[in-house]
Amino acid sequence: MNQCPFANLLDPDTYAQGMPYEKLQEIRNAGPIVKMQDPTTGIPYWAVTRQEAMDFISKNPKLFSSAERLAFPMELPDYTLEPQRMAIINMDPPEHQKVRRIVRNAFTPKRVESYEAKFREHARQIVDAVASRGECEFVEEVAAELPLIAILELLGVPLEDRKKFFDWTNTMIFADDPDMSVTEEAGQIASLEVLGYAADLATKHRANPQDTITGALLDGKLNGEPITEEMFGWMFILILVGGNESTRTVIAQGMRLLMENPDQLQYLVDNPDKIGDACEEILRYNTAFISMRRTATEDVEVDGVQIKKGDKVILHYHTANHDEDVFGEDAMTFDVTRAERMPDLYNQHRSFGIGQHFCIGSHLARLELRIMMEEIIPRLRNPQFKGEPKFVRSFFVNAMKEMNITFDPEAATNAA
Template identity: 80%
Template sequence: MSQCPFSNLLDPDTYKEGMPYEMLREIRHAGPVVKMDDPLTGIPYWVVTRIKEMDFVSKNPKLFSSAARSAFPMEMDEFTVEMQQNTIINMDPPRHQKVRRIVRNAFTPKRVDSYEPSFREHARRIVDAVAAKGECEFVEEVAAELPLISILELLGVPLEDRKQFFTWTNTMIFADDPDMAVSEEEAQLAAMEVIGYAMQLAEKHRDEPMDNITGALLDAELEGEPVSPEMFGWMFILILVGGNESTRTVMAQGMRLLMENPEQLQYLVDNPDKISNAVEEMLRYNTAFISMRRTATEDVEVGGQLIKAGDKVILHYHTANHDEDVFGDDAMEFDVTRAERMPDLYNQLRSFGIGQHFCIGTHLARLELNVMFDEIIPRLRQPRFVDQPKYVRSFFVNAMKEMNIRFDPAAQDTDAA
């Protein structure tokens, strides 16, 4: 059924050695919408490879539903699909907008910007912990720290429980990787543990009201009724994973790209005011979430292909972010100066999606990335790989498992501390 003999983009093995850039380019050049087989599930799908068609699918939820099955690209049993209808990512209008309004207030740019001083303190402490050693495992010791600390603070989770949440989120999101989780059942068990924890937070909020995301969710009403415990639990998981894994992934992949392009890293050492531009290119070049799903609700032509009602449609953000029609002939190249040439880069990339499901935490993610790279770039000097980075075996999250690096040890900045 495939139009071309490509590897299955919904096979986690396709990504176990990192992102298959060249294969994705070939698929993108085969067409903006390509029909593919999935021998693992027996369910064929359409993969959307370019931004114009991705925007059309994303902005037309009546034609392409998130709720009909799920917005997650993996196949799920009916029970899991039904449970996850309580997460905002698996909702269509008008319900989606009503729930989104509840969460959105906790992520306004003004509110997020108020966290910057605290984030900078955390970032300095995180880099302090490794800078004098001259080596670290970058993913867990550096990239994972601030995203997890910040999202737990916003959810009202005490920092002493941080390690447990690090383990739970890894287990939930990386169930396809044998090094990260034993089975799908273990991932579901971790999700239940997080929901149980969320229920305890809800009890605490009744006695000691919290002014944070958890409080905003619990105090809100949906169609005149309080948010149900089930919806709160699943929303808690979605915010936890979305606010944690995604930023960690971009930070780790961004560091890898800078190390693979030392002249670009040196440019940022010499021009620290350009770090925010570099962050946009990191977001473009290696998206955190690789793909999402929609289900066609009626027959519709997109990109010259007739998609039938009920067909599975995969939005492949990674290949769309390398769309030559938008980013030019050098779209496959990593270039930290791209935003200097393309000032609207932040608006053109699709790392946060587009349309009704555009990521609520966009401003938070950008702030965390900028704050961390402001500390990392001048202080982890001359970084180099100890061994090959290890990637997570997943077609959903473009994460790194391990990246051991060495760098010239820096003296502690006692004056600044």
């Protein structure tokens, strides 16, 4: 058995100073599936560190359930499990496919491409707002804006409510970080606020139908019946958080990586046509979601490891994305030209998962990331850190809390 004594991947402090790349490599070297202890909860787990094992587990939902103890890596009280099984991320077949079909129509590549012009207009305005100042707090002022505007538009939420949603999202998802959320109770209250808002939106849609994701969900049929109000509320929360926080994280982490590698940033300034390729490396290098959970439904052997029925299994996407067996000896090196020499990089990384739970919003996330980078890179020139970036203390979301930067102020005429 591969036993790993030197870290707990489910301790939020492990990530408080950013991603512990070297520590993760040690764990990856210990084996593709490593038994780990969690002194915080007393519940041991299997950490899946390499891609082949991750793909097998992700593609076998009968053996490894998302619904049993939910797909979230943290331990949750039993009374919360049942309602949260109404969110698509916490479903197993056949319910999962039925609900996914309802949501899928809002995220087809063709439909997502139709948003490009509107998203680019938003992105320009976001960069316009800071470009002449020569400094900004990048996470909230730049990275957070487009993903939030986009997902709220798609859900049919008026833009004047976006600050509310920004705060609710932070409170719900960052319950482990004392700077972001006061208590777990605050997270639950925020969830209730969003559920209440979703219920109001459902009432409005029934009176005045809208062509939005909200409309697609409410008009969809599950086993011949409309989805329940409660299921709609949980789906609404999941889409809001998944479509907002994750892309914000990738944009912020991407900017950090480019600033830490100024030669690579300059390469993209000189070759803006390569920004799309570079976005795949940004996605690979720092995943938005660090880990998800599966629960073994029977005794099973994977990669020579005996997993018992009921065992907790943690899919650690971040370390699988640095798997040397897939990405080569330089897997831990950030390289914006990787996709040029590895044209199927977009298919090889696991930032959106794999198997039946592959992220339904991947096209949307890619479009937002590319558009934001295409607007930021040519205009925020010579960016420098103003103080150390601050990371969110979380083993679930690889988010940044704050990143103050300076850059060459843009003359007013350039922004026109």
